[in-house]
Amino acid sequence: MKLVRQFTGKDSVIDLVKEDYNILPILSRFGIPLGFQSKHIDEVCRENDIDTDVFLFIINFIMTGKIDSERLEKVSPTAIVDFLHNSHDYFLGYKFPHIRQNLLNALDECHNDINPAIISFFDSYIEEVKKHFKYEETKVFPHIKALMAGEKSNYSIHTFQRNHDEVGEKLSELKNIILRFYTTSMPNRMYDVLVDIYNAEEDLDTHKDIENHILIPLVTMIELQQQHNRDEAR
Numbered sequence: 001m002k003l004v005r006q007f008t009g010k011d012s013v014i015d016l017v018k019e020d021y022n023i024l025p026i027l028s029r030f031g032i033p034l035g036f037q038s039k040h041i042d043e044v045c046r047e048n049d050i051d052t053d054v055f056l057f058i059i060n061f062i063m064t065g066k067i068d069s070e071r072l073e074k075v076s077p078t079a080i081v082d083f084l085h086n087s088h089d090y091f092l093g094y095k096f097p098h099i100r101q102n103l104l105n106a107l108d109e110c111h112n113d114i115n116p117a118i119i120s121f122f123d124s125y126i127e128e129v130k131k132h133f134k135y136e137e138t139k140v141f142p143h144i145k146a147l148m149a150g151e152k153s154n155y156s157i158h159t160f161q162r163n164h165d166e167v168g169e170k171l172s173e174l175k176n177i178i179l180r181f182y183t184t185s186m187p188n189r190m191y192d193v194l195v196d197i198y199n200a201e202e203d204l205d206t207h208k209d210i211e212n213h214i215l216i217p218l219v220t221m222i223e224l225q226q227q228h229n230r231d232e233a234r
Contacts, residue, residue: 006060009042009052016041020063025203029086030055051079057214058083062206067213073221078148080215081141087207088133095203096126099196106189111182118174118182125170132167136160144219147226157219164211171201 007016013036016023030050045052057075061067100122107115143155175197184190 006064007041007056009045009056010040012036012038012040013044014038016059022202023059023062025090026059026062026206029083029090031086051076054079054083058210061210061214067217072214072218075214075218077144077215077218077222080210080218081144084207084211084215085137085141088137091200091203091207092126092130092133095200096129099193099200100126102189102193102196106184106186106193108184108186110185118177121170121174121177125174128170129167144215147219147222157216157223161212161216161220164208164216166208167204171197171204175201 005019007019013027013032017027017036030048032044032048032050036044039047041056042052044050045055053071054075057068057071058080100119103122104119107118139155140157140160143153143157146153175194178190178194182190
């Protein structure tokens with residue numbers, strides 16, 4: 001069940017974390033350093049050159065599951081793109097290598113016949129994610145930045161929406177294989193890996209939800225407005 005409280009810039013970051021500690025990876029992807037003291041969200045965002053409106057919009061969406069449609073058009077698409085780009089770096093540069101190393105440490109020697117297949121399965125999943133992220137980095141994000149700079153772009157956010165594939169399915173398959181069939185003499189290690197995988201699944205779902213419910217509607221609105229302006233100018 002989603003929380004219902006809406007946070008404002010006058011709330012402290014500590015209160016935000018106390019409300020739901022699962023928000024910590026989001027703070028990391030915004031580039032907010034530890035050592036919050038008792039500072040308000042406004043102050044922390046200002047000190048770290050973060051768009052406070054975007055921060056609160058994303059945080060409140062994650063915490064409540066609700067979109068403030070009246071404020072959506074005031075959100076900066078480029079700031080959303082910067083956050084999503086940081087998220088890509090987080091997943092590929094930290095989260096997945098961390099899971100992979102823990103998975104290697106948790107594999108039991110009695111399963112040396114199937115262990116390579118498990119690692120290969122995980123690695124093939126990472127390649128799928130890399131391909132997905134690369135598409136966004138080379139097609140979607142440049143389109144949005146060009147749009148906001150008033151430059152011409154032959155891409156459309158509708159193309160992204162139509163082809164926005166699911167990247168968490170294979171990770172879920174790996175989790176289920178381990179849960180159902182992998183016996184081990186080191187259960188604590190493998191349980192830790194499973195927790196990591198569950199967390200990564202939820203994180204990827206959040207990432208996808210931000211794209212589907214914030215980025216795509218916002219950019220669609222801007223594309224329609226710019227098309228309307230061009231039509232009126234003719």
